[in-house]
Structure formats: structure tokens, C-alpha cells
Amino acid sequence: MSDPEENPKSNSNLIIIDYKSNVPLFGLDFLGVLDRATNVLEVKPITICNFHCKYCFVSAGDYDRNFSIDRDYLVEWIIKAIELKNCDDIEIHLAAYGEVLLYKELNELISDLRNIPEIKTISMQSNGVLLTKKKIRELENAGLDRLNISLNSMDENECADYCGVKNYNLEHLLHVFDLVLKSKMELLIAPVWFKGINDNGILDIIKYIKKVEEKGYKWPKLRLGIQNYLTYRTGRKIKKARMRDFKYFYKLLQNMEKEYKIKLRLGPNDFGIHKTTAIYPSVRIDDIRNVEILMKGRWRNEYIALFEDKWAVKVLSKEKIPLKKKIRVKFIKSSLKGNLLTAIPTIH
Ligand code: SF4
Incomplete structure (x- = not known):
């Protein structure tokens, strides 16, 4: 385990969590294997990001110290989790508190996971801009099934603003979408709807999806998963954007489904998610x-x-x-x- 103090925010100075560190990979929200009593295990291998989104609910990019998990150690804990869950249709969802494409051994990790018989689906959440033709082919060959990619507007300047970066190459990202659709993998485009801020952006994304559908890419190969904007005490927030309650949010989605003839309300059944044995500790609150x-x-x-x-x-x-x-x-x-x-x- 290295413990860099000099420049903890740089990639080369990541703190590596491995066997020597003795840090278990159950228990933390920002690192390791997260179970929510379903067949989906969220895996968080790294805490750095190439973006600094204004709406990032985990405040990635602001951490004083960043972490990455040794691949063998991570796989061992994922196997441990699967044994405890006693379930043979596990989905591994790679969803870092950061950008998972910055994890150095991502292809190898996915290949390792593909060899575990209980794992039926491997999906991954990304902002997508680091994807290239080569990387997409590598992920496909390693055995990735689905890419969830965030996109909050069809206007490049707005995207850059929301993502806290100077330049945002929307054309590149749209090319990435084409390449993913041509691969064996599924694509889920996942905008966050900041009501009153990116309303036009959301409509433009729906229109874009409708156009892509005309090329023959239909559900579930191509999905749109609009997310409600949620704020957390420790997360960053977009000024003037408000959280809406889920009932109201789903009503808005329902209206748009009718108007644009597109599926927008996604639930556990759409992803084959079901309840399973939970992995839980022996303590309760206040113990x-x-x-x-x-x-x-x-x-x-x-x-x-x-x-x-x-x-x-x-x-x-x-x-x-x-x-x-x-x-x-x-x-x-x-x-x-x-x-x-x-x-x-x-x-x-
Ligand atoms: S929202 Fe995602 S892409 Fe944006 S800073 Fe947070 S972790 Fe990175």
C-alpha cells in the first residue's frame, strides 16, 4: 500500500487498497463492493474523475486523498459477496465515485468477472469521453454487456458547463454512441434532468434518440434513462436547480412518453433486478x-x-x-x- 501525501489528487499518487492494506471491501460507500439486497452488486474500484461536474452528488475531484483497488483483491471480495448472496444471476455494475475508465486494469477486471459463472451481466457507468474505437473493442472483447453514459444536453457549451470542463467534444461522444451501438454491447444514455435548467437539452436528447431508433436500434439495445436531479449535503449542486419528488418526476416522464412515443420510466424489471439475500453487518444504528x-x-x-x-x-x-x-x-x-x-x- 502506498500512502502519498505530496500530491494526493494526481493519478500516479493514488492510494492502492490491496491485501497489505487490510481494508475490507464491504462497508464503504465510495470504494469496494456495495450490496443493496438485490442481484446487482455495485463495484467501485477508483475515486478519481476527469470531469468536475457541477451537479456531482459524490463531489468527485474534490477529495483530499484518492484510492484505487488492486484488481486481484477486488475480484476476491466480489467472489466473497457472490458466495454470501447465494445467487446465480448476479449483475456487476461498475459505478465508481469517479470515472471508471481511469481504472488501469479495467479490461482485465472485466475479463476476470466474465469467468465467474454466477455473473450474468456486467454493466458500467461512464461519462464516455475517454472512450475510443480501440477501448470500445477492448471492453466488448473483455465481456462488458452494457454501457451507461451520461449526457445532459445536445449543446456542447452547456455540456462543458454542467461537467465543469473547458472543452467538451460532443461530436466525439456521438461517434462513441455509434460505435457502441455497432458492437455487441447495449447502450443506455443517462441524462440528469435539472428541471428549469436543461429542459430543452432533455427534449433534444429525446429527439436524437428517436432519430437513432430510425436506424433500427431499439430497446433494449438502445435505452434512454432520464434521471431525477438529486442533491446531497456533501455533493455539489447546480445553482437554481431544485430536486423534485419522484411522483412528480415520473408524471413528467409519463407525459413525455405519450408525446414522443418512447419508453422513459425504467424500473427494476427492465434490468432483471430482483431481491436477494443481503450482506449486512452485525451492528445496528446507535450500537x-x-x-x-x-x-x-x-x-x-x-x-x-x-x-x-x-x-x-x-x-x-x-x-x-x-x-x-x-x-x-x-x-x-x-x-x-x-x-x-x-x-x-x-x-x-
Ligand atoms: S458526476 Fe460523474 S463524471 Fe461528473 S464529476 Fe461526478 S463522478 Fe465524475
């Missing part, structure tokens, strides 16, 4: 237990701790805690329907 501080987390006030030798816990503390120290913590996040753990110190 007080001992943990060992392993390392600092992404932020100044965040630590990664070890609990019961098999769980990573996010410990939030404004006060400095020495590494390797065993402390008492109170759990403030834990659930029977998933494997995330957050705690705060009782006394140091």
Missing part, C-alpha cells in the same frame, strides 16, 4: 463497538476503520485520530438491507 483506525479517508474528517476483521467502517471525526488506534465508536449508519457502515467516535 457502540470497538474499531481499529486503518487510514485516513477521502476527506480531512474521514477515516477508514476495521470492524470485526471483515468490515470497513467510515469514521467521521473533526478531531485527529492516530492511525492503528483502537477506539470506541457509535454507529450512525447501518442497515439490514445493505452493507454500508458509518460511525462517530465516542471517546478517543
Whole structure:
């Protein structure tokens, strides 16, 4: 495990989580294997991003320290998760708190996963701009089934603005869409709808999809998954954009479905998602237990701790805690329907 302090935001200075680090890959929201009691396991191998989106709910790009998981170590924990779930139609959804294409061993990781019989689908979330003809072929050959790519407008300047970058090559991204559609993989275009801000952008994307459909690419090869804009306390927010409740959001989608004759409301059945055994820890909210501080987390006030030798816990503390120290913590996040753990110190 390397622990760079000099320039923690650069790619070469990623903190590598591997066997030596002793960090379990169950328990953290930003890294590892996340279970939500369904047949989909979300896998988060890296925390860096090439964008700095104004709406990023995980604030990627602002972290003081960034992480990447050793591939063998990650595969071992994914296998562990599959065994615990006792399920033979697992979907692995690669959805980093960052851009997964920046993960150095992505092709190899997908190939490894393809060889696990219980894994039936491998999908991936990306902003897409780093994709090239070669990369798309590599992902296809490695065994990727579906690419979910974000796009929030058909206007290049607006895209650049939302994504917090100087230049956004929309033409390149549309070419990427063509190449993905010509491959064996499915394509899901996933805009976020900031109501009142990118309304025209959403309509333009619908019109674009309708045109592509005319070339013969239909559901499920090509899907549009418009997402409701959600804000979180620790995420970045677009000024003037408001969160809408889901009932209202689905009503808007329903109206547009009728008007444009396109499927827009997507649910678990559309992706073969069903409930399964959950991977959950032995603690409940407000329980007080001992943990060992392993390392600092992404932020100044965040630590990664070890609990019961098999769980990573996010410990939030404004006060400095020495590494390797065993402390008492109170759990403030834990659930029977998933494997995330957050705690705060009782006394140091
Ligand atoms: S929204 Fe996605 S692409 Fe944008 S900064 Fe966050 S992780 Fe990166």
C-alpha cells in the first residue's frame, strides 16, 4: 500500500487498497463492493474523475486523498459477496465515485468477472469521453454487456458547463454512441434532468434518440434513462436547480412518453433486478463497538476503520485520530438491507 501525501489528487499518487492494506471491501460507500439486497452488486474500484461536474452528488475531484483497488483483491471480495448472496444471476455494475475508465486494469477486471459463472451481466457507468474505437473493442472483447453514459444536453457549451470542463467534444461522444451501438454491447444514455435548467437539452436528447431508433436500434439495445436531479449535503449542486419528488418526476416522464412515443420510466424489471439475500453487518444504528483506525479517508474528517476483521467502517471525526488506534465508536449508519457502515467516535 502506498500512502502519498505530496500530491494526493494526481493519478500516479493514488492510494492502492490491496491485501497489505487490510481494508475490507464491504462497508464503504465510495470504494469496494456495495450490496443493496438485490442481484446487482455495485463495484467501485477508483475515486478519481476527469470531469468536475457541477451537479456531482459524490463531489468527485474534490477529495483530499484518492484510492484505487488492486484488481486481484477486488475480484476476491466480489467472489466473497457472490458466495454470501447465494445467487446465480448476479449483475456487476461498475459505478465508481469517479470515472471508471481511469481504472488501469479495467479490461482485465472485466475479463476476470466474465469467468465467474454466477455473473450474468456486467454493466458500467461512464461519462464516455475517454472512450475510443480501440477501448470500445477492448471492453466488448473483455465481456462488458452494457454501457451507461451520461449526457445532459445536445449543446456542447452547456455540456462543458454542467461537467465543469473547458472543452467538451460532443461530436466525439456521438461517434462513441455509434460505435457502441455497432458492437455487441447495449447502450443506455443517462441524462440528469435539472428541471428549469436543461429542459430543452432533455427534449433534444429525446429527439436524437428517436432519430437513432430510425436506424433500427431499439430497446433494449438502445435505452434512454432520464434521471431525477438529486442533491446531497456533501455533493455539489447546480445553482437554481431544485430536486423534485419522484411522483412528480415520473408524471413528467409519463407525459413525455405519450408525446414522443418512447419508453422513459425504467424500473427494476427492465434490468432483471430482483431481491436477494443481503450482506449486512452485525451492528445496528446507535450500537457502540470497538474499531481499529486503518487510514485516513477521502476527506480531512474521514477515516477508514476495521470492524470485526471483515468490515470497513467510515469514521467521521473533526478531531485527529492516530492511525492503528483502537477506539470506541457509535454507529450512525447501518442497515439490514445493505452493507454500508458509518460511525462517530465516542471517546478517543
Ligand atoms: S458526476 Fe460523474 S463524471 Fe461528473 S464529476 Fe461526478 S463522478 Fe465524475
